[in-house]
Amino acid sequence: MRYMTAETAEAASSALAAEPGLARVLAGGTDLLVQLKAGMIRPDLVVDIKKIPGIREITAENGGWRIGAAVANAELKEHPGVKADWPGVVEGANLIGSTQVQGRCTMAGNLCNGSPAADAVPGLVAADASVTVVGPSGTRVVKVADIPAGPGRTTLAKGEIVTAIHLPAKAARSSDAYLRFIPRTEMDIAVAAAAVSLTLSEDGTITAARVALGAVAPKVVLADASTIIGTKLDDAALAALAKAAEAVCNPIDDKRGTIEFRTSTAGVLARRAAVIAYNRAKGVK
């Protein structure tokens, strides 16, 4: 196995593209190193991207935020601007692992690892975030929702890397929230998860909303948010949202949960996350 530290995104990309064997990007390594040690993968080349200029920085951009691909999730938690604008994104990213893991892990790594249960991803999808992808055939900007392709798979081509995540400008009277279900209280993997991002009119009516679900389908899925748009999140709207969430679930039956359990829990979480986001948007603590 060869290890290299890339100085530029282009250098990383061309090294990855040129490797005939298995090549892997190294960000925080909290997935990659675990997979390596467990013998699940045996890459021929590992390219560390943390030395690429700007890749560990958070910068304001078009009213929103550009988060470098190697920014550790713990840094997001300490960033007042990002936290104020996208509390749901930040809370999802910081449900990952423990304090130690959060000091290393990245949202981009969480996304590119391709787990259907990735905790940072539903929040980004609900936020309608995008990523910048640098590859052998140039640079493109893609929606986060378009990156996952299924368990352990992404739509990134050989040699393509994510260099930044873009969170759009936060609208007035908007907010977001993320909830996951785990049997324990921490250090666990989501059995079902929901992120809700919504915007209110002055009278508290929901004018826009996105609801993304994790761990209930091969990749993150959007639920029909029209169930709550135009409402003030009354009980009927919440019940309709839960139903809409259940309707898009396509989970597996496994050691972590049954199809039935994951489906009903996704509905419950969508409902609860919507209430939290709604209260945040209204400025209610």
Added chain:
Amino acid sequence: MALDDQKRAFKYVGTTPNRPDGVDKVTGKAQYGADITAPGMLMGAVLRSPHPHARIVSIDTSAAEAMPGVRAVVTGKDFPAVEDQGFADIGETCMARDKVLYDGHPVAAIAATTPAIAKAAIRAIKVEYAPLPHVTDVDEAMLPDAPVVLEGRALEHVPAGMSQNVTNTCEFGHGDLEAGFTKADLILERSFKVGAAHQGYIEPNACMASYAADGRADLYCCTQGHFFVRAVCSALMGMEASQLRVTASEIGGGFGGKTTVFVEPVALMLSKKSGRPVKLVMTRDEVFKATGPTVHASVDCKIGMTKDGRITAGDMTLRYSGGAWPSGTIEMGAQAGFAAYDMPAVRTLGWTALTNRPKEISYRAPGAPQAVYAVESLIDEMCQQLGLDPVETRLKNAARKGTLSSYGVTFDDIGMVATLEAAKAHPHWSAPLGPNQGRGIAAGFWFNFGGNTCVSLNINADGTASVTEGNPDIGGSRASISLMAAEELGIPYDNIRTIVADTASLGYNDNTDGSRVTFAVGLATIKAARAAIKVMCDRAAAMWGIDAEAVEWIDGAAVPAGPNAGKFPPMSLAEIAAMSFQTGGPIAGHHEVNVDGAGVSFGVHICDVEVDPETGHTLVTRYTVAQDAGKAVHPTYVEGQMQGGAVQGIGWALNEEYIYGRDGRLQNAGFLDYRIPVASDLPKIDTVILEIPNPGHPYGVRGVGETPIVPPLAAVTNAVSRAIGKRMYQVPMSPPRIMTTIKGK
């Protein structure tokens, strides 16, 4: 034993000095199994079966052997046949012979110059398997047409016509069941299931073996009993016990799981074949797949009760499976099930069956939690139906001194009533509950054990003492043993150092198990100290020129016994020790014994939970343990045992379980999906230590390590069942299972 002894005012026993192994452990200096190295050492790796059940057609190791750096390859063929069936079974768990019997069963091992080469060589071994049908569930394994795991292993008294997987049956009890049930106002019969739990020790099994050309060998390993390791390994290697010296490392948890061997014989054989020391360390995945979890169980329980809560009869059928080899754990379960109660009529019938799972090994109170869970859950359900208080009902039926127990012995002084009274008096029992919360209570019992024990105590010339014992310290026993030696000798705790010696230094010591060490090794230490005191009194008598009988030992000094003996000032241990080279040589005491008189220990646990009615998520919000310790030698260690057992039981009750797929493979061989509780999952575990002296120990000590894992399965179940308003009949109570019950399906 004189009761005076037990009522004496203790000076050191009952205090809580710092643990002697603490500094090394917190500074990282302590040597655990994987920390031992030797010059020229090779690294081992093991190839394991991916099949739950298959015949091994062939193993081709030629490509692996040809790899540079590979120094030895071992398969089942390298081990000689062993006559002793028990040892042979253990040998087969370490290395398969003709068949693989579970997912993870070892089939070959490599020793190489680096771990990477060893792993690569493992991948180069070609094994041809002929897969066989498998069975991983005890109820399915007992069906007449179930795939047969091993043939011809049923004991003679097992009735004919059953599946060959059924290897043992046992029955305990007394009284007229029919008459008992006739007297009942309410009879309930329920079926329960208990998943297999792993001990979850943090230190993976590890050892380092060095086999010399002249046939001597040294083995270092993390174990709960190096004398047993020597017995098994010397048998499996076909060598004399005297030629194998086993040294126990510090141990990062065992809980019963390290009372056997998994890697040690393999490392020895690799070392013998390579002529080099070999280290073998399991990965976590290997620990889960191929070391012993508990039995998994299926239980039918029937109890009759009068309207006012008197139990009139109890009848229980237990079906346990300890994996692919015969297991005796069923007997302990069948004996423990109803042991807490004074039963006019009782029967427990046990069955054990083979399944394609790894060989079960002890886990705290082996066999008891599964049986007691059924009894304590059913009693709670009956209390609910009859509108009775669960503590008062248990008090009404509690076993007392003189009770004929369900397993045949008549109890001496026991603490069942006292622990129930302590629970009843605890503020926890009467605290208010919030919405979606429930409170459960359950009792538990463990026999405790004495066993073979050998201790040497040396008085050093500077007035200090060294205790040499042979039981790996997994729960703080070095501190407790030093405290008892200090008490007896009358010198400070800090002047004593207790070490765990290797197998060449002492006679046989049984494993650190059965909650035996503080009791049995403590007893032998007290007796060894008394032997040394006798020598010191003799020396003082000789120096004073009086009769040896005329000297007593008081407060760490020899004193003339009464005015007639002579008028001499007390001669301290230090003074006698300083003169020892002039008065006859070094002073020592030792004691070797097969200890009897272990005192049973009862515990009562109270548990509060809050259940999310929409997701089944369960949080334990408050937990209290009351238990009889006999005498708490080092009270914070006793608390630690009570809290640790409760936490392990809570984990088992809520999430911990071996999950097998239809393919017979283990689905959750890691701490991600084998969910032990993390700190944030738990409240502070409150403890009440009761001290009802055990008549069988000079200071009244009972074992405390095992009882605390017995009540939690039912305590948590009763709390959850009351919180959701419906009864749960299976542990672990994973959120999906709780939701299924809530939704009434």
